Amino acid sequence: MFNGLKIGTSGMRTAQKVMDNVADQIANADTNGYKKKEVNFSELLRNQMGENQVQLSENAQNASISIGSRAIYAKTNHTQGTVVGSESPFHLALEGRGYFGVVDPEGNLMLTRNGAFQKNGDSSITDEEGNLLSMETYLPQSQWGEESSISVSENGLISGRSQNGETLTLGRIILYTPGSSDQLISLGEGKYIPGNETPLLNSLDNPEGAYASVRQKALEKSNVDLVGSMTDMILTQRAYQVNAKSVTTADEMLEVINTIL
Incomplete structure (x- = not known):
């Protein structure tokens, strides 16, 4: 009993x-x-x-x-979630294996698939919680011009147009691919950090690696x-x-x- x-x-x-x-x-x-x-x-x-x-x-x-x-x-x-369209030029979705990187105020890198980024009054590009999007810039963000002229290629290259109509390369979004997604540690709110033994490649230092494709004006929903x-x-x-x-x-x-x- x-x-x-x-x-x-x-x-x-x-x-x-x-x-x-x-x-x-x-x-x-x-x-x-x-x-x-x-x-x-x-x-x-x-x-x-x-x-x-x-x-x-x-x-x-x-x-x-x-x-x-x-x-x-x-x-x-x-697994991949459904990708839906959006109107914001800073809304990005990933197709394939990989993650965006966001950096908190203490300088800690976190991985995420949530591409709902925004441009703030100080020209910084952050997620909804104020974490900076991980990228390298070739031109100060305050000089990027109108949002409507900004485009993001599949490999994360950010382009814009000068006042003369010339195409300018503004920067590049850094993409990340962990050795195994199963070894990522969840921080909640859709953010992860790699485990101690998990290798992490990025498109800046390891451009020969395989990374997800970026889609501009789109968002990946939940799976x-x-x-x-x-x-x-x-x-x-x-x-x-x-x-x-x-x-x-x-x-x-x-x-x-x-x-x-």
Whole structure:
């Protein structure tokens, strides 16, 4: 009976963790560059079963019963999200494997797929949180001219036009490719840093590497399947209810046993 209580409560905890992950996916379904997390299940320790506990077949070998399960975050799914159009010349999307780099006020580099950048009053280009876009500039950003004349090529080259109509090379966006996306450490808000053993190539120091293509006036949406997440939510609710019912049943059986004794 006590094992029944343990199995039921572990199932409820597992369902709750899965539900938390599903809720996070649904809440971020429209977040630019968001990558969903995947949850796997692992079995807890197994208890050996003896003839004094349950009637066993003569052919039964190593009979045991699990004492429950638990949910663990396996990894972040870094597959490509849907790319949609935008009107801002500083809204950028990546197609293929790779990341933008953004630098926080302390000078720390972070990787992101969220390309919703903006030009500020001081001519700096940042994300919505004020982190600077990682790039090299060939001309001071205050001299870049009208936003409507700025174009970004597939390899991140930024161009503009002078007052005489001449094409000017203004700078280049630095793209990053980690050795393995599975080894990135999530900081939340769609930002990552590479693990200690993860090699990180960039298009400035390693131009021969393979990098994602940049699309201007576009944004990559999340890779969440909203319909699938809603289905997972319903299934998880049912699993929680089943485990809660097993706990109630085990409790009622213990109460009957105590009454008899």
